[in-house]
Amino acid sequence: MKNDVILNKISMIERCIRRIHEEYADTPSNLKNYTKQDSVVLNLQRACEASIDLAMHIVAEKKLGLPQNSRDAFYFLENEGIISSSLSNKMKAMEGFRNIAVHDYQELNLEILQKILDNHLVDFAEYTKTILRY
Template sequence: MPIEFDDVAVNKASIIERSIKRMLEEYAADPKLSDFTHIDALTLNLERACQAAIDLAFHRCLLRKLGMPQTSSDAFRLLERSGLIKKETAQKMTAMVGFRNVAIHEYQILDMDVLRAIAGGGWRSLVQYLEDLGLRIRPL
């Protein structure tokens, strides 16, 4: 069952699209992740994209009356159980949001290999998440 195209859904998809574009620009400018300014900008845009994905998940859960998620992981699980997103998508989104939490709350232990993996292609999980919900973006 695809998502209804309400203003919230379209806005969150737009934020994710814009954030992915910025992440890709920053990664292209510093693929070795050696410059703190590029790392910081990449991380900030990852956080923005993840927050928009979380907001969209909570929005869908509430509109569809799937329950009140207590965490972002709960929200993705509820969407998966209801058939709105695939199990693999829910798992990848939960992992990405977990990394986002580390990046935001404990920046000093940020795993550059994980950041590189997200910037190098892991961001496609965000695109898949939106596609599962019936939304299309063009991050490239």
């Protein structure tokens, strides 16, 4: 089921995560540097958007339903057995963070951002590997 759209979206996600690692470098104090912080947040947004695009593409290609919002796309992948319930929930949470970053940047909590960077970037790798195995 791997086509150019899927491979390109996965490549985009991987590139964004690499950039986040380069800028963050597992050093929380790097988030105090606004240029690094902006780069990290922008690449996290892009990785989230590419993940959503990937889910929407698969849902459309497999005719799994008509998502009313981004979260629905992950639900359809879960319902079809393409991703686990746990992974679906992780990706939905990441989409929620993206919404905060995009629409309410002033309220962006750096502690939450740090927790995502320290504990949840691996969720993107799990997602892309799961899609590639499908």
